[in-house]
Amino acid sequence: MGMGTLGRIIEVLTGESYHRALRTRILQPLGLNATADAEELLLRSTAVGHTVDSATGNTAPVSRLRAWPENGPAGSRLWLDIDALIAFGRMHIDGTAPDGRRILSPWTLHEMREPQFDDYWGCFPMYANYGLGWAIVRQGDAPVLAHGGANLGMHSTLYVLPEQQAVLAVLTNSTTGFQLYSSLCSRLLQEHFDVHSPAPAYAPHSTVEVDNDLFTGVYRSPNGQVDVDVRDGRLYLRTTPAPSLTAWDRLNGRTPGECQALPLVCIDSQQRRFSMDLGQAGGFAAVQFYDPDANGCPTLVRVGTLYERTR
Structure with a gap:
């Protein structure tokens, strides 16, 4: 845009x-x-x-x-x-x-x-x-x-x-x-x-307790939708790509995979940084929440790109 x-x-x-x-x-x-x-x-x-x-x-x-x-x-x-x-x-x-x-x-x-x-x-x-x-x-x-x-x-x-x-x-x-x-x-x-790309440091070496309910909700962008909910006392995040991105995968000969909910671990409560375990894909990804409202609920989440809370 x-x-x-x-x-x-x-x-x-x-x-x-x-x-x-x-x-x-x-x-x-x-x-x-x-x-x-x-x-x-x-x-x-x-x-x-x-x-x-x-x-x-x-x-x-x-x-x-x-x-x-x-x-x-x-x-x-x-x-x-x-x-x-x-x-x-x-x-x-x-x-x-x-x-x-x-x-x-x-x-x-x-x-x-x-x-x-x-x-x-x-x-x-x-x-x-x-x-x-x-x-x-x-x-x-x-x-x-x-x-x-x-x-x-x-x-x-x-x-x-x-x-x-x-x-x-x-x-x-x-x-x-x-x-x-x-x-x-x-x-x-x-x-x-002698140029080295910065190494990602998203693995949860330490865990920080947070109020999970503050982060739950539905976030949307032109790239699709992000759902954050609580399961067995842990935060989970699921990303659903927009139809245009799914079409991109199909045009490239790839079969779009199932959208799985992945667990989040908070590693910095002050800056609302989370580590997301990618499971079978391997490794960890960075997730960060921004701009809390009057109730302390973030209005934005970044999972590669920004998504805005809709509910």
């Missing part, structure tokens, strides 16, 4: 459609082999996404080229090759095009690398914080920036290390691409730049 709003702001300020502004102000000055037009895309050398059956290893082309094509400013629309992705990353080192033309001001570059969250605990396990548009893998004088992407049967990632003047990019065209680029990039970043 936020990126879509930004796309509309661009149209109002420039007097151009979002895609024209993208082409004339970014793609053309950088000389990128990139397009937001699917018809133009088909005239180029195009990789097709593939699904991978986790049980047999068999692969198959996806049933559609892309998902939700109208969602331009928020992604799923820009197509580019590896050279273009690297060139885009290089622009974020000093804000200039190859011919020296300035695309981003020094102030903009600074703001994009500046952590935007005072409390970032549990948003994304691989990152230390988030700037404007960039995930921040490492903060400080030698920041490391990252951004991932996905479409049907495709995964990509981009890392920018401004101080080292280095860019790392990977494009894949299968549903298993995330595992490939995660492992590959993690090793390259460690071996060549």
Whole structure:
């Protein structure tokens, strides 16, 4: 929603459609082999996404080229090759095009690398914080920036290390691409730049007693619904994805799993932080409640993304 709003702001300020502004102000000055037009895309050398059956290893082309094509400013629309992705990353080192033309001001570059969250605990396990548009893998004088992407049967990632003047990019065209680029990039970043992704620390090493009834309720967002209730004296959380996310799984050849209620353990009552045992999936996930009302009941919960209490 936020990126879509930004796309509309661009149209109002420039007097151009979002895609024209993208082409004339970014793609053309950088000389990128990139397009937001699917018809133009088909005239180029195009990789097709593939699904991978986790049980047999068999692969198959996806049933559609892309998902939700109208969602331009928020992604799923820009197509580019590896050279273009690297060139885009290089622009974020000093804000200039190859011919020296300035695309981003020094102030903009600074703001994009500046952590935007005072409390970032549990948003994304691989990152230390988030700037404007960039995930921040490492903060400080030698920041490391990252951004991932996905479409049907495709995964990509981009890392920018401004101080080292280095860019790392990977494009894949299968549903298993995330595992490939995660492992590959993690090793390259460690071996060549001594960069380590922050380790998640969500396991319940200590337990804090809380009033369970304060947290129970139904929370909703465009991503779906979260139900929190009490069972045998313990809090449980169940996430039900929105139909659009379930459709995404099916388009990628995955069968949506059953929505199971998972146990919560409070590890910080002051900041309302909980650890959620993922059970058979393995490991733990961060859950945090926010903005209590007059009765002390939180009005928001973050389980990867924010959900608002409805009852």
